Amino acid sequence: MSAAADASEAWQWIEADHRCNTLLWDEEDLARRTEVPDAAIAANKRAIDGYNQRRNDAIEKIDEALLARIAGVTPRENAWHNSETAGAMIDRLSILALRLRHMTEQTERTDVAPAHIASCREKLARLMQQRADLACCLDTLLTRAGEGRAFWRIYRQFKMYNDPELNPYLHGGKR
Secondary structure, three states: OOHHHHHHHHHHHHHHHHHHHHHHHHHHHHHOOOOOOHHHHHHHHHHHHHHHHHHHHHHHHHHHHHHHHOOOOOOOOOOEEOOOOHHHHHHHHHHHHHHHHHHHHHHOOOOOOHHHHHHHHHHHHHHHHHHHHHHHHHHHHHHHHHOOOEEOOOOOOOOOOOOOOOOHHHHOOOO
């Protein structure tokens, strides 16, 4: 596969991950409602499980695509083994983008006290610093991995709660 195809595939999965994170954000908000029947919350929780599974699958696909781009690079003997994958870092950047958007909305509200706005502005500044730091760490990992000075492994999530063969409440092992 060409580098351009690998990049295209990586972007496809980054988009899927961000779409799942956006849908998860909305479902998580909905699941915290108190004025709806329990069945509505159960439906939200089931949707959350589905989006979370797709999100984890997308993270692994991001890693596969990124690792395919550097498949010809052999990590040096003293290469840094990053405990977090590039895909997981990209996922965290996606979640940070959502937090930034929602925190920005809080700073623009006109129906709250000035103290709320000030508090949200402080949180927004901290989130922006966190995003900058994480983006720098991701850039460093990708650069060093491309040079053989760092690497990561895909360990797989093995989400057991969604698997009828592994979840004892789904395969009948527990009642």
